[in-house]
Amino acid sequence: MAKPAKTDRKAVIDQMRKQQKSADRRRGAVIVTVCILVAVGIVAAAVVPILVDKWDDRELDNTALADIGEPVSACQDIETKKADGNQNHVPVDTPVDYTTAPPAFGPHWNQAGVAPASFARKFYTPDDRPALEALVHNLEHGYAILWYDETIADDQAAMADIEAISRKFGDDNFRDKFVAAPWLSTDENGKKFPDGQHIAITHWSAGGNGVTDPAKQVGVFQYCSGVSGAAVESFMKKYPYTDSPEPNAM
Structure with a gap:
Protein backbone atom coordinates (compact mmCIF):
# COMPACT_ATOMS: atom_id res chain seq x y z
CA MET A 1 0.00 0.00 0.00
CA THR A 63 -52.61 57.49 45.19
CA ALA A 64 -54.42 60.05 47.33
CA LEU A 65 -53.30 60.23 50.95
CA ALA A 66 -56.72 59.08 52.18
CA ASP A 67 -56.52 55.99 49.94
CA ILE A 68 -53.16 54.72 51.23
CA GLY A 69 -53.36 51.78 53.60
CA GLU A 70 -56.41 51.00 55.67
CA PRO A 71 -59.53 53.11 56.28
CA VAL A 72 -60.06 55.25 59.38
CA SER A 73 -62.01 52.38 60.91
CA ALA A 74 -58.65 50.69 61.58
CA CYS A 75 -58.08 53.32 64.26
CA GLN A 76 -59.50 53.84 67.72
CA ASP A 77 -61.19 57.06 68.82
CA ILE A 78 -58.90 60.01 69.46
CA GLU A 79 -57.89 60.46 73.10
CA THR A 80 -56.51 63.51 74.92
CA LYS A 81 -54.56 63.85 78.13
CA LYS A 82 -53.66 66.97 80.05
CA ALA A 83 -50.22 68.11 78.89
CA ASP A 84 -47.24 69.45 80.75
CA GLY A 85 -43.69 70.36 79.80
CA ASN A 86 -44.38 73.57 77.85
CA GLN A 87 -41.05 75.40 77.45
CA ASN A 88 -39.48 72.85 79.80
CA HIS A 89 -36.17 72.47 78.02
CA VAL A 90 -33.62 70.14 79.57
CA PRO A 91 -29.97 69.80 78.52
CA VAL A 92 -29.29 67.62 75.51
CA ASP A 93 -28.64 63.97 76.44
CA THR A 94 -30.66 64.29 79.64
CA PRO A 95 -33.08 61.32 79.69
CA VAL A 96 -36.76 62.07 80.27
CA ASP A 97 -39.23 59.51 81.62
CA TYR A 98 -42.41 59.92 79.58
CA THR A 99 -45.66 58.60 81.03
CA THR A 100 -47.27 57.62 77.74
CA ALA A 101 -46.32 55.30 74.89
CA PRO A 102 -45.56 57.17 72.72
CA PRO A 103 -45.20 60.71 74.11
CA ALA A 104 -47.32 63.64 72.94
CA PHE A 105 -45.91 66.23 75.35
CA GLY A 106 -43.44 66.69 78.17
CA PRO A 107 -39.97 68.05 78.95
CA HIS A 108 -37.60 67.85 76.00
CA TRP A 109 -34.09 68.66 74.91
CA ASN A 110 -33.01 72.24 74.46
CA GLN A 111 -32.09 72.65 70.80
CA ALA A 112 -31.67 76.44 70.75
CA GLY A 113 -35.22 76.98 69.54
CA VAL A 114 -34.94 74.67 66.52
CA ALA A 115 -36.77 71.35 66.31
CA PRO A 116 -34.13 68.60 65.96
CA ALA A 117 -35.91 66.50 63.36
CA SER A 118 -35.41 68.41 60.12
CA PHE A 119 -38.53 69.90 58.55
CA ALA A 120 -37.39 68.34 55.27
CA ARG A 121 -37.07 64.86 56.80
CA LYS A 122 -40.42 63.07 57.03
CA PHE A 123 -39.47 59.44 57.57
CA TYR A 124 -37.12 57.71 60.02
CA THR A 125 -36.04 54.09 60.38
CA PRO A 126 -35.05 52.24 63.56
CA ASP A 127 -31.43 52.91 62.61
CA ASP A 128 -31.55 56.70 62.38
CA ARG A 129 -34.47 57.91 64.49
CA PRO A 130 -33.78 60.87 66.80
CA ALA A 131 -34.19 60.37 70.54
CA LEU A 132 -37.65 60.70 72.06
CA GLU A 133 -36.56 63.84 73.91
CA ALA A 134 -35.69 65.41 70.56
CA LEU A 135 -38.93 64.43 68.83
CA VAL A 136 -41.03 65.83 71.69
CA HIS A 137 -39.49 69.19 70.80
CA ASN A 138 -40.97 68.73 67.33
CA LEU A 139 -44.34 68.06 68.93
CA GLU A 140 -44.11 71.33 70.82
CA HIS A 141 -43.62 73.06 67.48
CA GLY A 142 -46.82 71.63 66.03
CA TYR A 143 -45.73 68.42 64.33
CA ALA A 144 -47.92 65.36 64.06
CA ILE A 145 -45.87 62.20 64.55
CA LEU A 146 -46.88 58.80 63.22
CA TRP A 147 -45.17 56.14 65.33
CA TYR A 148 -44.93 52.55 64.10
CA ASP A 149 -43.98 49.54 66.20
CA GLU A 150 -41.77 46.59 65.34
CA THR A 151 -44.66 44.57 63.93
CA ILE A 152 -45.10 47.24 61.27
CA ALA A 153 -41.33 47.59 60.80
CA ASP A 154 -41.22 43.90 59.80
CA ASP A 155 -44.06 44.31 57.29
CA GLN A 156 -42.69 45.44 53.92
CA ALA A 157 -46.08 46.48 52.53
CA ALA A 158 -46.96 48.47 55.65
CA MET A 159 -43.60 50.25 55.57
CA ALA A 160 -44.14 51.11 51.91
CA ASP A 161 -47.45 52.69 52.89
CA ILE A 162 -45.80 54.75 55.65
CA GLU A 163 -43.08 55.97 53.31
CA ALA A 164 -45.72 56.86 50.72
CA ILE A 165 -47.65 58.81 53.36
CA SER A 166 -44.51 60.68 54.38
CA ARG A 167 -43.89 61.68 50.75
CA LYS A 168 -47.26 63.45 50.68
CA PHE A 169 -45.80 66.17 52.90
CA GLY A 170 -43.43 68.76 51.47
CA ASP A 171 -40.87 71.08 53.01
CA ASP A 172 -42.15 74.52 52.03
CA ASN A 173 -45.32 74.85 54.10
CA PHE A 174 -45.76 74.55 57.86
CA ARG A 175 -49.00 72.67 57.23
CA ASP A 176 -46.71 69.76 56.35
CA LYS A 177 -45.23 69.41 59.83
CA PHE A 178 -45.24 65.62 59.85
CA VAL A 179 -42.80 62.92 60.90
CA ALA A 180 -43.03 59.12 60.74
CA ALA A 181 -40.78 57.41 63.28
CA PRO A 182 -40.41 53.98 64.88
CA TRP A 183 -41.41 53.14 68.44
CA LEU A 184 -38.60 50.87 69.62
CA SER A 185 -38.69 48.06 72.15
CA THR A 186 -36.05 49.95 74.12
CA ASP A 187 -38.25 53.06 74.40
CA GLU A 188 -39.47 53.79 77.90
CA ASN A 189 -38.33 50.42 79.21
CA GLY A 190 -40.38 48.51 76.69
CA LYS A 191 -43.73 50.27 77.10
CA LYS A 192 -46.03 49.15 74.30
CA PHE A 193 -49.07 50.43 72.47
CA PRO A 194 -52.49 49.06 73.53
CA ASP A 195 -53.12 45.43 72.59
CA GLY A 196 -53.62 44.94 68.86
CA GLN A 197 -52.51 48.48 68.01
CA HIS A 198 -49.33 48.97 65.99
CA ILE A 199 -49.58 52.61 64.92
CA ALA A 200 -49.93 55.74 67.04
CA ILE A 201 -50.41 59.35 65.91
CA THR A 202 -49.64 62.08 68.44
CA HIS A 203 -49.85 65.87 68.59
CA TRP A 204 -49.27 68.48 71.29
CA SER A 205 -52.38 70.67 71.24
CA ALA A 206 -52.52 74.16 72.70
CA GLY A 207 -56.21 73.59 73.32
CA GLY A 208 -57.37 75.28 70.12
CA ASN A 209 -56.00 77.59 67.43
CA GLY A 210 -54.75 80.82 68.94
CA VAL A 211 -54.91 79.52 72.52
CA THR A 212 -51.89 80.52 74.62
CA ASP A 213 -52.91 79.26 78.08
CA PRO A 214 -50.58 76.33 79.02
CA ALA A 215 -53.27 75.08 81.41
CA LYS A 216 -55.42 74.21 78.39
CA GLN A 217 -52.77 72.20 76.58
CA VAL A 218 -53.43 68.51 75.93
CA GLY A 219 -51.63 65.62 74.33
CA VAL A 220 -53.59 64.02 71.50
CA PHE A 221 -53.36 60.29 70.75
CA GLN A 222 -54.87 58.01 68.14
CA TYR A 223 -53.97 54.32 67.99
CA CYS A 224 -54.49 52.14 64.91
CA SER A 225 -54.18 48.44 64.16
CA GLY A 226 -52.62 49.25 60.77
CA VAL A 227 -51.34 52.07 58.60
CA SER A 228 -54.08 54.49 57.53
CA GLY A 229 -53.46 57.51 55.35
CA ALA A 230 -57.10 58.47 55.86
CA ALA A 231 -56.54 58.62 59.62
CA VAL A 232 -53.43 60.77 59.18
CA GLU A 233 -55.29 63.18 56.92
CA SER A 234 -58.26 63.46 59.28
CA PHE A 235 -56.03 63.79 62.36
CA MET A 236 -53.93 66.60 60.88
CA LYS A 237 -56.99 68.51 59.70
CA LYS A 238 -58.46 68.33 63.18
CA TYR A 239 -55.15 69.18 64.87
CA PRO A 240 -53.15 71.45 62.53
CA TYR A 241 -49.71 72.82 63.35
CA THR A 242 -51.35 76.13 64.35
CA ASP A 243 -52.86 74.32 67.34
CA SER A 244 -49.61 73.88 69.27
CA PRO A 245 -47.54 75.69 71.90
CA GLU A 246 -45.03 77.05 69.36
CA PRO A 247 -46.62 76.90 65.89
CA ASN A 248 -44.29 79.41 64.25
CA ALA A 249 -41.07 77.62 65.21
CA MET A 250 -39.50 75.30 62.65
Missing part, protein backbone atom coordinates in the same frame (compact mmCIF):
# COMPACT_ATOMS: atom_id res chain seq x y z
CA ALA A 2 1.41 3.32 -1.01
CA LYS A 3 2.17 5.88 1.72
CA PRO A 4 0.32 9.22 1.49
CA ALA A 5 2.33 11.97 0.05
CA LYS A 6 3.75 14.60 2.37
CA THR A 7 1.49 17.17 0.84
CA ASP A 8 -1.48 14.94 1.65
CA ARG A 9 -0.31 14.56 5.26
CA LYS A 10 0.14 18.33 5.54
CA ALA A 11 -3.36 18.87 4.20
CA VAL A 12 -4.76 16.43 6.75
CA ILE A 13 -2.84 18.14 9.58
CA ASP A 14 -4.00 21.59 8.43
CA GLN A 15 -7.59 20.35 8.29
CA MET A 16 -7.32 18.92 11.79
CA ARG A 17 -5.91 22.19 13.06
CA LYS A 18 -8.75 24.12 11.44
CA GLN A 19 -11.30 21.78 13.00
CA GLN A 20 -9.62 22.16 16.42
CA LYS A 21 -9.59 25.96 16.14
CA SER A 22 -13.24 25.92 15.08
CA ALA A 23 -14.10 23.71 18.06
CA ASP A 24 -12.12 26.01 20.37
CA ARG A 25 -13.97 29.05 19.01
CA ARG A 26 -17.34 27.34 19.53
CA ARG A 27 -16.35 26.31 23.06
CA GLY A 28 -15.15 29.85 23.80
CA ALA A 29 -18.37 31.31 22.44
CA VAL A 30 -20.39 28.94 24.63
CA ILE A 31 -18.36 29.89 27.71
CA VAL A 32 -18.74 33.61 26.98
CA THR A 33 -22.48 33.20 26.40
CA VAL A 34 -22.89 31.29 29.67
CA CYS A 35 -20.88 33.93 31.54
CA ILE A 36 -23.01 36.69 30.05
CA LEU A 37 -26.22 34.88 30.98
CA VAL A 38 -24.97 34.32 34.53
CA ALA A 39 -23.97 37.98 34.84
CA VAL A 40 -27.33 39.11 33.48
CA GLY A 41 -29.06 36.80 35.95
CA ILE A 42 -27.07 38.21 38.87
CA VAL A 43 -27.78 41.80 37.83
CA ALA A 44 -31.45 41.01 37.25
CA ALA A 45 -31.74 39.39 40.68
CA ALA A 46 -30.43 42.61 42.23
CA VAL A 47 -32.16 45.14 39.99
CA VAL A 48 -35.62 43.65 39.47
CA PRO A 49 -36.70 43.96 43.15
CA ILE A 50 -35.52 47.57 43.12
CA LEU A 51 -37.47 48.30 39.95
CA VAL A 52 -40.54 46.58 41.40
CA ASP A 53 -40.24 48.70 44.54
CA LYS A 54 -39.85 51.83 42.43
CA TRP A 55 -42.92 50.89 40.42
CA ASP A 56 -44.88 50.29 43.63
CA ASP A 57 -43.67 53.66 44.94
CA ARG A 58 -44.81 55.35 41.73
CA GLU A 59 -48.25 53.79 42.06
CA LEU A 60 -48.53 54.97 45.68
CA ASP A 61 -47.28 58.43 44.72
CA ASN A 62 -50.28 58.65 42.41
Whole structure:
Protein backbone atom coordinates (compact mmCIF):
# COMPACT_ATOMS: atom_id res chain seq x y z
CA MET A 1 0.00 0.00 0.00
CA ALA A 2 1.41 3.32 -1.01
CA LYS A 3 2.17 5.88 1.72
CA PRO A 4 0.32 9.22 1.49
CA ALA A 5 2.33 11.97 0.05
CA LYS A 6 3.75 14.60 2.37
CA THR A 7 1.49 17.17 0.84
CA ASP A 8 -1.48 14.94 1.65
CA ARG A 9 -0.31 14.56 5.26
CA LYS A 10 0.14 18.33 5.54
CA ALA A 11 -3.36 18.87 4.20
CA VAL A 12 -4.76 16.43 6.75
CA ILE A 13 -2.84 18.14 9.58
CA ASP A 14 -4.00 21.59 8.43
CA GLN A 15 -7.59 20.35 8.29
CA MET A 16 -7.32 18.92 11.79
CA ARG A 17 -5.91 22.19 13.06
CA LYS A 18 -8.75 24.12 11.44
CA GLN A 19 -11.30 21.78 13.00
CA GLN A 20 -9.62 22.16 16.42
CA LYS A 21 -9.59 25.96 16.14
CA SER A 22 -13.24 25.92 15.08
CA ALA A 23 -14.10 23.71 18.06
CA ASP A 24 -12.12 26.01 20.37
CA ARG A 25 -13.97 29.05 19.01
CA ARG A 26 -17.34 27.34 19.53
CA ARG A 27 -16.35 26.31 23.06
CA GLY A 28 -15.15 29.85 23.80
CA ALA A 29 -18.37 31.31 22.44
CA VAL A 30 -20.39 28.94 24.63
CA ILE A 31 -18.36 29.89 27.71
CA VAL A 32 -18.74 33.61 26.98
CA THR A 33 -22.48 33.20 26.40
CA VAL A 34 -22.89 31.29 29.67
CA CYS A 35 -20.88 33.93 31.54
CA ILE A 36 -23.01 36.69 30.05
CA LEU A 37 -26.22 34.88 30.98
CA VAL A 38 -24.97 34.32 34.53
CA ALA A 39 -23.97 37.98 34.84
CA VAL A 40 -27.33 39.11 33.48
CA GLY A 41 -29.06 36.80 35.95
CA ILE A 42 -27.07 38.21 38.87
CA VAL A 43 -27.78 41.80 37.83
CA ALA A 44 -31.45 41.01 37.25
CA ALA A 45 -31.74 39.39 40.68
CA ALA A 46 -30.43 42.61 42.23
CA VAL A 47 -32.16 45.14 39.99
CA VAL A 48 -35.62 43.65 39.47
CA PRO A 49 -36.70 43.96 43.15
CA ILE A 50 -35.52 47.57 43.12
CA LEU A 51 -37.47 48.30 39.95
CA VAL A 52 -40.54 46.58 41.40
CA ASP A 53 -40.24 48.70 44.54
CA LYS A 54 -39.85 51.83 42.43
CA TRP A 55 -42.92 50.89 40.42
CA ASP A 56 -44.88 50.29 43.63
CA ASP A 57 -43.67 53.66 44.94
CA ARG A 58 -44.81 55.35 41.73
CA GLU A 59 -48.25 53.79 42.06
CA LEU A 60 -48.53 54.97 45.68
CA ASP A 61 -47.28 58.43 44.72
CA ASN A 62 -50.28 58.65 42.41
CA THR A 63 -52.61 57.49 45.19
CA ALA A 64 -54.42 60.05 47.33
CA LEU A 65 -53.30 60.23 50.95
CA ALA A 66 -56.72 59.08 52.18
CA ASP A 67 -56.52 55.99 49.94
CA ILE A 68 -53.16 54.72 51.23
CA GLY A 69 -53.36 51.78 53.60
CA GLU A 70 -56.41 51.00 55.67
CA PRO A 71 -59.53 53.11 56.28
CA VAL A 72 -60.06 55.25 59.38
CA SER A 73 -62.01 52.38 60.91
CA ALA A 74 -58.65 50.69 61.58
CA CYS A 75 -58.08 53.32 64.26
CA GLN A 76 -59.50 53.84 67.72
CA ASP A 77 -61.19 57.06 68.82
CA ILE A 78 -58.90 60.01 69.46
CA GLU A 79 -57.89 60.46 73.10
CA THR A 80 -56.51 63.51 74.92
CA LYS A 81 -54.56 63.85 78.13
CA LYS A 82 -53.66 66.97 80.05
CA ALA A 83 -50.22 68.11 78.89
CA ASP A 84 -47.24 69.45 80.75
CA GLY A 85 -43.69 70.36 79.80
CA ASN A 86 -44.38 73.57 77.85
CA GLN A 87 -41.05 75.40 77.45
CA ASN A 88 -39.48 72.85 79.80
CA HIS A 89 -36.17 72.47 78.02
CA VAL A 90 -33.62 70.14 79.57
CA PRO A 91 -29.97 69.80 78.52
CA VAL A 92 -29.29 67.62 75.51
CA ASP A 93 -28.64 63.97 76.44
CA THR A 94 -30.66 64.29 79.64
CA PRO A 95 -33.08 61.32 79.69
CA VAL A 96 -36.76 62.07 80.27
CA ASP A 97 -39.23 59.51 81.62
CA TYR A 98 -42.41 59.92 79.58
CA THR A 99 -45.66 58.60 81.03
CA THR A 100 -47.27 57.62 77.74
CA ALA A 101 -46.32 55.30 74.89
CA PRO A 102 -45.56 57.17 72.72
CA PRO A 103 -45.20 60.71 74.11
CA ALA A 104 -47.32 63.64 72.94
CA PHE A 105 -45.91 66.23 75.35
CA GLY A 106 -43.44 66.69 78.17
CA PRO A 107 -39.97 68.05 78.95
CA HIS A 108 -37.60 67.85 76.00
CA TRP A 109 -34.09 68.66 74.91
CA ASN A 110 -33.01 72.24 74.46
CA GLN A 111 -32.09 72.65 70.80
CA ALA A 112 -31.67 76.44 70.75
CA GLY A 113 -35.22 76.98 69.54
CA VAL A 114 -34.94 74.67 66.52
CA ALA A 115 -36.77 71.35 66.31
CA PRO A 116 -34.13 68.60 65.96
CA ALA A 117 -35.91 66.50 63.36
CA SER A 118 -35.41 68.41 60.12
CA PHE A 119 -38.53 69.90 58.55
CA ALA A 120 -37.39 68.34 55.27
CA ARG A 121 -37.07 64.86 56.80
CA LYS A 122 -40.42 63.07 57.03
CA PHE A 123 -39.47 59.44 57.57
CA TYR A 124 -37.12 57.71 60.02
CA THR A 125 -36.04 54.09 60.38
CA PRO A 126 -35.05 52.24 63.56
CA ASP A 127 -31.43 52.91 62.61
CA ASP A 128 -31.55 56.70 62.38
CA ARG A 129 -34.47 57.91 64.49
CA PRO A 130 -33.78 60.87 66.80
CA ALA A 131 -34.19 60.37 70.54
CA LEU A 132 -37.65 60.70 72.06
CA GLU A 133 -36.56 63.84 73.91
CA ALA A 134 -35.69 65.41 70.56
CA LEU A 135 -38.93 64.43 68.83
CA VAL A 136 -41.03 65.83 71.69
CA HIS A 137 -39.49 69.19 70.80
CA ASN A 138 -40.97 68.73 67.33
CA LEU A 139 -44.34 68.06 68.93
CA GLU A 140 -44.11 71.33 70.82
CA HIS A 141 -43.62 73.06 67.48
CA GLY A 142 -46.82 71.63 66.03
CA TYR A 143 -45.73 68.42 64.33
CA ALA A 144 -47.92 65.36 64.06
CA ILE A 145 -45.87 62.20 64.55
CA LEU A 146 -46.88 58.80 63.22
CA TRP A 147 -45.17 56.14 65.33
CA TYR A 148 -44.93 52.55 64.10
CA ASP A 149 -43.98 49.54 66.20
CA GLU A 150 -41.77 46.59 65.34
CA THR A 151 -44.66 44.57 63.93
CA ILE A 152 -45.10 47.24 61.27
CA ALA A 153 -41.33 47.59 60.80
CA ASP A 154 -41.22 43.90 59.80
CA ASP A 155 -44.06 44.31 57.29
CA GLN A 156 -42.69 45.44 53.92
CA ALA A 157 -46.08 46.48 52.53
CA ALA A 158 -46.96 48.47 55.65
CA MET A 159 -43.60 50.25 55.57
CA ALA A 160 -44.14 51.11 51.91
CA ASP A 161 -47.45 52.69 52.89
CA ILE A 162 -45.80 54.75 55.65
CA GLU A 163 -43.08 55.97 53.31
CA ALA A 164 -45.72 56.86 50.72
CA ILE A 165 -47.65 58.81 53.36
CA SER A 166 -44.51 60.68 54.38
CA ARG A 167 -43.89 61.68 50.75
CA LYS A 168 -47.26 63.45 50.68
CA PHE A 169 -45.80 66.17 52.90
CA GLY A 170 -43.43 68.76 51.47
CA ASP A 171 -40.87 71.08 53.01
CA ASP A 172 -42.15 74.52 52.03
CA ASN A 173 -45.32 74.85 54.10
CA PHE A 174 -45.76 74.55 57.86
CA ARG A 175 -49.00 72.67 57.23
CA ASP A 176 -46.71 69.76 56.35
CA LYS A 177 -45.23 69.41 59.83
CA PHE A 178 -45.24 65.62 59.85
CA VAL A 179 -42.80 62.92 60.90
CA ALA A 180 -43.03 59.12 60.74
CA ALA A 181 -40.78 57.41 63.28
CA PRO A 182 -40.41 53.98 64.88
CA TRP A 183 -41.41 53.14 68.44
CA LEU A 184 -38.60 50.87 69.62
CA SER A 185 -38.69 48.06 72.15
CA THR A 186 -36.05 49.95 74.12
CA ASP A 187 -38.25 53.06 74.40
CA GLU A 188 -39.47 53.79 77.90
CA ASN A 189 -38.33 50.42 79.21
CA GLY A 190 -40.38 48.51 76.69
CA LYS A 191 -43.73 50.27 77.10
CA LYS A 192 -46.03 49.15 74.30
CA PHE A 193 -49.07 50.43 72.47
CA PRO A 194 -52.49 49.06 73.53
CA ASP A 195 -53.12 45.43 72.59
CA GLY A 196 -53.62 44.94 68.86
CA GLN A 197 -52.51 48.48 68.01
CA HIS A 198 -49.33 48.97 65.99
CA ILE A 199 -49.58 52.61 64.92
CA ALA A 200 -49.93 55.74 67.04
CA ILE A 201 -50.41 59.35 65.91
CA THR A 202 -49.64 62.08 68.44
CA HIS A 203 -49.85 65.87 68.59
CA TRP A 204 -49.27 68.48 71.29
CA SER A 205 -52.38 70.67 71.24
CA ALA A 206 -52.52 74.16 72.70
CA GLY A 207 -56.21 73.59 73.32
CA GLY A 208 -57.37 75.28 70.12
CA ASN A 209 -56.00 77.59 67.43
CA GLY A 210 -54.75 80.82 68.94
CA VAL A 211 -54.91 79.52 72.52
CA THR A 212 -51.89 80.52 74.62
CA ASP A 213 -52.91 79.26 78.08
CA PRO A 214 -50.58 76.33 79.02
CA ALA A 215 -53.27 75.08 81.41
CA LYS A 216 -55.42 74.21 78.39
CA GLN A 217 -52.77 72.20 76.58
CA VAL A 218 -53.43 68.51 75.93
CA GLY A 219 -51.63 65.62 74.33
CA VAL A 220 -53.59 64.02 71.50
CA PHE A 221 -53.36 60.29 70.75
CA GLN A 222 -54.87 58.01 68.14
CA TYR A 223 -53.97 54.32 67.99
CA CYS A 224 -54.49 52.14 64.91
CA SER A 225 -54.18 48.44 64.16
CA GLY A 226 -52.62 49.25 60.77
CA VAL A 227 -51.34 52.07 58.60
CA SER A 228 -54.08 54.49 57.53
CA GLY A 229 -53.46 57.51 55.35
CA ALA A 230 -57.10 58.47 55.86
CA ALA A 231 -56.54 58.62 59.62
CA VAL A 232 -53.43 60.77 59.18
CA GLU A 233 -55.29 63.18 56.92
CA SER A 234 -58.26 63.46 59.28
CA PHE A 235 -56.03 63.79 62.36
CA MET A 236 -53.93 66.60 60.88
CA LYS A 237 -56.99 68.51 59.70
CA LYS A 238 -58.46 68.33 63.18
CA TYR A 239 -55.15 69.18 64.87
CA PRO A 240 -53.15 71.45 62.53
CA TYR A 241 -49.71 72.82 63.35
CA THR A 242 -51.35 76.13 64.35
CA ASP A 243 -52.86 74.32 67.34
CA SER A 244 -49.61 73.88 69.27
CA PRO A 245 -47.54 75.69 71.90
CA GLU A 246 -45.03 77.05 69.36
CA PRO A 247 -46.62 76.90 65.89
CA ASN A 248 -44.29 79.41 64.25
CA ALA A 249 -41.07 77.62 65.21
CA MET A 250 -39.50 75.30 62.65
